[in-house]
Amino acid sequence: MKAKMYWSYATRSLARNGQRTLLAIFCVAVGVLAIVALQLVNDDIQVGYVSNVRVINGGDVALNATSVPLQAAQLSEFDQLRSDGTITDYTAVDTVDARITTADATMRAPLQAVDPTRFPLATGVIFANPSNGSVASLVHDNSVVISTTLARVFNFKLGDTFSFSARDGRTAIVTVAGIVNSGGLFQGSTLVMARDAYAALPATGAQQLSYTNAYFNVPGHSGIAATALERDLRARFPLAATRTSQELASTAQAQAKMIRYFLQIVALLALLIGGVGILNTMQVALRRRRTEIATLKTTGYRARDLYTLFGLEAGLIGLAGGVIGAAAGVSVSFLVKDLMQNVFEVVFPTSLNIGTIFGGVAVGFFATLIFGLAPIIRASAVRPKAVLRETPEHGETGGKLLGAALFGVVVILFFALGYSILQNLPVTLGAVGGTGLLLSALGLIFTVVVVVIGRLPVPSGFRWTHALLVTLALAAGLALARFVPVFGALIVFVALLGLVVALLPRSWKATIKLAFRNLARRKSRSVATLIALFIGMFTIGIVLGLGANIESLLHSAIAKQDVNIAVVARTTDRAAVQQQLARTAGLSHQFVSTLSQDAPVSINGQSAGTAARGNAGGANAQLAQTLADINGTQGYDLAGGMTLNSTLVPLMRGSHDAGIGRTLNASDAGTTNALLPATASQAPLNLRLGDTLTLADTTTRTQVTVTIVGFYRSTFALEPVLVDNSVVNTLSNGDPSYAYFAYVGTKDADRTLAHIQAAVPTAQTYNAADTLTLYSSIINSMMTVLTAIASLALLAGVLIIANTVALAMLERRREIGILKAVGYTSRSVLGEVLVENAAIGFTGAVTAMLLVAIAIALLAQALFGLSMSVAAPIVIGLVGGSAVVCMAVGAAVAWQAARVRPLEVLRYE
Numbered sequence: 001m002k003a004k005m006y007w008s009y010a011t012r013s014l015a016r017n018g019q020r021t022l023l024a025i026f027c028v029a030v031g032v033l034a035i036v037a038l039q040l041v042n043d044d045i046q047v048g049y050v051s052n053v054r055v056i057n058g059g060d061v062a063l064n065a066t067s068v069p070l071q072a073a074q075l076s077e078f079d080q081l082r083s084d085g086t087i088t089d090y091t092a093v094d095t096v097d098a099r100i101t102t103a104d105a106t107m108r109a110p111l112q113a114v115d116p117t118r119f120p121l122a123t124g125v126i127f128a129n130p131s132n133g134s135v136a137s138l139v140h141d142n143s144v145v146i147s148t149t150l151a152r153v154f155n156f157k158l159g160d161t162f163s164f165s166a167r168d169g170r171t172a173i174v175t176v177a178g179i180v181n182s183g184g185l186f187q188g189s190t191l192v193m194a195r196d197a198y199a200a201l202p203a204t205g206a207q208q209l210s211y212t213n214a215y216f217n218v219p220g221h222s223g224i225a226a227t228a229l230e231r232d233l234r235a236r237f238p239l240a241a242t243r244t245s246q247e248l249a250s251t252a253q254a255q256a257k258m259i260r261y262f263l264q265i266v267a268l269l270a271l272l273i274g275g276v277g278i279l280n281t282m283q284v285a286l287r288r289r290r291t292e293i294a295t296l297k298t299t300g301y302r303a304r305d306l307y308t309l310f311g312l313e314a315g316l317i318g319l320a321g322g323v324i325g326a327a328a329g330v331s332v333s334f335l336v337k338d339l340m341q342n343v344f345e346v347v348f349p350t351s352l353n354i355g356t357i358f359g360g361v362a363v364g365f366f367a368t369l370i371f372g373l374a375p376i377i378r379a380s381a382v383r384p385k386a387v388l389r390e391t392p393e394h395g396e397t398g399g400k401l402l403g404a405a406l407f408g409v410v411v412i413l414f415f416a417l418g419y420s421i422l423q424n425l426p427v428t429l430g431a432v433g434g435t436g437l438l439l440s441a442l443g444l445i446f447t448v449v450v451v452v453i454g455r456l457p458v459p460s461g462f463r464w465t466h467a468l469l470v471t472l473a474l475a476a477g478l479a480l481a482r483f484v485p486v487f488g489a490l491i492v493f494v495a496l497l498g499l500v501v502a503l504l505p506r507s508w509k510a511t512i513k514l515a516f517r518n519l520a521r522r523k524s525r526s527v528a529t530l531i532a533l534f535i536g537m538f539t540i541g542i543v544l545g546l547g548a549n550i551e552s553l554l555h556s557a558i559a560k561q562d563v564n565i566a567v568v569a570r571t572t573d574r575a576a577v578q579q580q581l582a583r584t585a586g587l588s589h590q591f592v593s594t595l596s597q598d599a600p601v602s603i604n605g606q607s608a609g610t611a612a613r614g615n616a617g618g619a620n621a622q623l624a625q626t627l628a629d630i631n632g633t634q635g636y637d638l639a640g641g642m643t644l645n646s647t648l649v650p651l652m653r654g655s656h657d658a659g660i661g662r663t664l665n666a667s668d669a670g671t672t673n674a675l676l677p678a679t680a681s682q683a684p685l686n687l688r689l690g691d692t693l694t695l696a697d698t699t700t701r702t703q704v705t706v707t708i709v710g711f712y713r714s715t716f717a718l719e720p721v722l723v724d725n726s727v728v729n730t731l732s733n734g735d736p737s738y739a740y741f742a743y744v745g746t747k748d749a750d751r752t753l754a755h756i757q758a759a760v761p762t763a764q765t766y767n768a769a770d771t772l773t774l775y776s777s778i779i780n781s782m783m784t785v786l787t788a789i790a791s792l793a794l795l796a797g798v799l800i801i802a803n804t805v806a807l808a809m810l811e812r813r814r815e816i817g818i819l820k821a822v823g824y825t826s827r828s829v830l831g832e833v834l835v836e837n838a839a840i841g842f843t844g845a846v847t848a849m850l851l852v853a854i855a856i857a858l859l860a861q862a863l864f865g866l867s868m869s870v871a872a873p874i875v876i877g878l879v880g881g882s883a884v885v886c887m888a889v890g891a892a893v894a895w896q897a898a899r900v901r902p903l904e905v906l907r908y909e
Contacts, residue, residue, distance in 0.1 A: 010312040013289075020285045021317065023802070027277030028321025028364045029328065030795055034270035035421070036329025036360035038263035041336050043356060046256050048183065048348040053249040055124040056184040058215035059090075060226040063233055065240040067627040068599040069094070069210035069698060077236065078214065086229060087218055091118040092211040094195065098164040099765060101757065102154055106750060108770055109150060109189040111166060113198040113209070116140065121215050126181045126347070129158055133178040139194050143177035149345045150189040151179045164191075169570060169762035170201040181347035188345040202762070210698075221245075238609035239599060239627065261422065265431045268418055270795075271363070272435065273532045275371040275414070280525060280804065282314065282372045286379035294384035306380040314372035315365060322364025326357050339785045363417065370413040374406040411436065439531060446530040447523065449843060454520020458513040459502055470498045484853065486872040490846060490879065511828055515835035522808065526840065529804045533844035533882065536795075540787055541852035541878055545870040547783040549856065552871075562589045563648055563716060565749050567740045567756055568764040574738055576760045584752055587742045591642065594635035594728040594736040595719050598695040600627055601703060603685070605692070612684055629680040630693055632719035635728035635736070639669035649712045649722065654681035656688050661710025668724055674706035675722040678713050695721065697731040704730050716741075716768045798889055801840065805833060805890045809897035816900055829898040833890045841886030845879040 014021045054060065070092065081087045091114065098111040112119075116139040127133035128148050139145055146156060154162065156176050165171040174193065180186050199209045218225035226244040233242050286293070293306065301309075330352065337348055411432075419428040457465065473495035481488025501512060519526045569577040581587060600608035612626045636642050644663050653660045655678075664675060680687045687693075687708060694705045704727055712722070718739050728736045744752050746769065753765040809816070816829055853870045860868035 006308055006312055009309055013313055017285055020281055024278055024281040024317045025321040027274040028318055028368050029325035031271030031274030032322050032325025032360045032364040033329040034267040035363050036326045037332035038267045039356045040333035042260045042263050043351050043353045044337055044348040045259055047351050052124055053245045054122040057245040057248045058185050059121040060218045060221050060245050061216040061229050062243050063214040063240050066212050067631050068239045069212050071210055087216045090216045091121055093213045094209055095212045096166045098166045101163050112192045113195040114192055116194050120185050121217050128181050129179045138178040141197050142174045144174045144191045144193045145178040145180055146176055146191045147182040147186045149182040167764050169203045171761040172201050183346045261427055264421055275367055276528050278368055278371040282375040286375050290382050293382050297384045303380045310376040314368045318365035318368030322361035326360040339788055442531050443527055446527045450520055450523050450526045454516055456516050458509050470495050486875045511831045512835050515832045525804050529801055529840055530844045534848045537845045537848035541849050543783055543786040544874050545852050545856045548871050549868040563741045563743050564768040565742055566766040569738050573760050573763050577763055580756045580759050586744050590742040593739045594725050595739050596633045596728045596732040596736050597698050598633055598731055599698055600630045601694040601696045603693055629677050629720050633721045633723050633728050634719040635723055635725035638666055638724045648716050649714055652678040652711050652713045654711045661689050670726050672706045672727055673709045675710045675712050676708055677720050678711040681711050700733045702731050801886055802889050802893050805893040809894050826899045833894040834887050837886040837890035838883050841883035845882035849875045
């Protein structure tokens with residue numbers, strides 16, 4: 001009977017509280033939405049990155065020989081390994097850089113020339129179209145398989161045709177026979193073509209097809225056998241990078257763990273903001289029921305009965321919010337996953353983990369109990385005598401101690417909830433503890449801000465004190481505008497508003513004054529709202545600010561260049577290319593460099609592979625990427641007076657050098673002095689001025705040892721090691737490639753290169769803007785993902801604003817009734833709400849953007865050594881948008897409450 005009464009009382013109370021109940025449910029739902037959505041995305045990433053490591057690796061062991069490609073004769077060693085049972089099978093692939101051209105666009109992408117019958121070794125590749133496709137059945141002649149990323153970029157469909165031209169001069173028109181999900185060996189924009197068909201295409205000069213990658217399976221997919229094979233391959237091919245699927249699994253797990261922690265911490269933050277809304281709602285709802293609680297206690301209900309009644313109400317709110325949030329989180333997870341797939345250029349599998357969904361519901365339930373604990377205990381401690389006789393309650397010191405104790409309990413319980421989600425004690429301590437310190441600091445700052453706003457003067461007319469305050473604000477704004485224009489302008493804007501206030505009608509002034517005083521009167525709630533809004537605005541501001549700065553730097557780097565196109569030709573194509581360039585109008589800053597594809601043999605007399613790996617076993621999987629900084633030479637006619645373009649090749653100080661090196665000049669003609677990219681001075685190569693580097697041409701095997709005289713940061717170099725022409729000629733036995741550099745109007749660059757490519761199909765064309773487009777695409781995709789994730793926290797903040805306004809209107813029903821009884825209109829009451837929320841939105845956003853500007857300046861200096869600032873449009877857009885959104889939310893929530901009838905309120909409130 002008692003249980004039935006508890007249930008009946010709790011459900012009827014929730015129904016009777018209508019709007020307050022809905023607000024609490026939505027607060028829970030937003031936090032659960034973030035938890036479930038981001039956890040589901042994390043589950044998909046875990047499956048995509050960790051569960052399919054053999055597919056991603058291409059087999060049990062992968063070998064990357066980009067630095068020194070394997071020749072066909074060397075495959076006999078792999079055949080021998082298969083014969084003696086060391087491996088069960090292998091496949092070798094030649095990955096070349098190709099320029100894809102359609103009628104609408106061009107783009108560079110890797111082309112993999114494969115043996116379709118043996119590629120890929122690892123099963124698990126999923127075809128998007130046709131769903132039952134396979135490389136063996138679809139790749140033949142000029143039919144190719146492409147990744148979904150490449151299909152999306154060009155909007156390719158089955159049966160579409162396009163042309164490509166590779167660096168070795170091979171060119172062809174191919175047909176799309178299949179589209180495979182991006183990931184593993186098909187990650188990013190890539191296409192796969194039959195090796196025999198590719199080899200049959202005519203190439204320039206003496207270019208021979210080689211192999212840049214090989215993939216192996218070992219008996220039983222044994223980890224021990226894979227490790228033994230890796231050691232054997234490393235000994236046979238010291239300049240090749242090797243990686244076992246086990247090594248990839250360890251790396252993938254570490255990366256997936258970092259992503260998981262990031263997503264879970266963001267979700268916890270959204271849950272925390274939602275929890276503040278729960279606490280506010282429960283506190284107001286129970287405070288309005290003090291008389292009811294006192295009556296219950298006089299009829300025999302004890303504190304534990306009230307704990308049960310109100311705990312049941314909170315539990316039902318948590319369950320309802322958890323179910324709604326979990327359902328919404330499933331939908332949002334698909335959106336976030338799609339955004340992340342665009343960033344990583346990988347198709348993640350969809351795995352709706354039932355445990356994650358029900359776990360979200362459980363989190364909603366327990367979070368509501370945790371944040372509702374303090375209001376429930378406080379409400380249950382009401383003394384019936386004090387309430388029913390309307391006398392003040394005593395024991396203020398005891399009340400403060402109880403409040404502190406309850407706060408401590410809530411913190412401990414939320415920490416336990418966070419630990420159950422993160423399942424890592426140090427990370428939980430850092431996340432919850434760091435968040436607590438941050439929120440405490442923000443609370444102190446915003447408390448001061450709210451007090452100041454509450455005491456802002458709203459004069460009935462012009463007074464000298466008001467004029468002095470406005471003048472000081474104007475002076476401060478104008479002074480700040482010299483250093484940070486946008487924030488100075490905002491201060492000037494506020495000062496001018498203060499000037500305008502003095503000219504407003506008396507009724508408007510009264511409304512503004514009441515709005516300011518109300519903010520200070522409900523200090524704790526105003527501070528909580530500002531903190532919630534600040535977190536969302538700061539996160540979005542830092543993402544947009546950094547993204548805009550990086551993209552601006554890229555555009556600036558391209559715009560400052562006086563060279564933006566290049567055409568590479570072999571000796572047989574030189575005359576044709578020169579003829580086409582001579583016929584092209586508008587070309588300027590033309591010069592020619594020679595190119596040779598080389599591989600590093602030794603560094604300071606030590607094997608290049610050993611030097612690049614550093615300590616034994618170190619940096620092995622990234623060896624090919626490391627050696628790319630010293631792989632290939634670009635020559636200049638120094639004897640003929642040619643100088644290196646300081647815009648294209650700006651000198652940099654090496655990481656381990658006391659001073660900057662020097663550029664190449666006429667005195668270096670006939671020598672083996674060289675410039676290297678600044679990244680070669682960093683770990684693991686750690687090269688210094690004066691170090692020596694021995695290079696060998698990949699075709700002729702001729703070797704030359706060069707001496708480093710400087711490091712540079714290049715924006716448009718085709719090969720990394722810059723030398724005199726004589727070095728390139730020696731390495732290539734007098735048969736180098738020739739790179740023609742020039743500048744043409746940005747709008748004409750693609751059209752010019754397309755014309756040259758059509759006239760000389762075996763030539764290779766390069767547009768500096770391609771790099772900008774690639775990086776801009778990556779940056780924009782990352783900004784979109786991070787903004788979407790940050791928006792979950794902002795959504796919680798907006799919901800807190802709606803919650804605060806609604807609770808305030810419910811608390812102030814009597815006050816509103818009195819105001820309307822003495823002449824205030826619904827419009828005046830609504831105007832007061834708009835002013836309050838505009839002040840909240842403006843203050844929270846300005847504070848967030850000010851810290852964003854400081855953070856970006858510090859990060860830019862620490863990471864890039866550059867000066868960065870937040871663009872004015874971003875600041876103005878976010879600050880103005882925040883104020884407008886807060887006003888709109890406030891108006892929507894307060895619209896009906898502001899129209900209350902005075903008689904109804906004064907009679908019953």
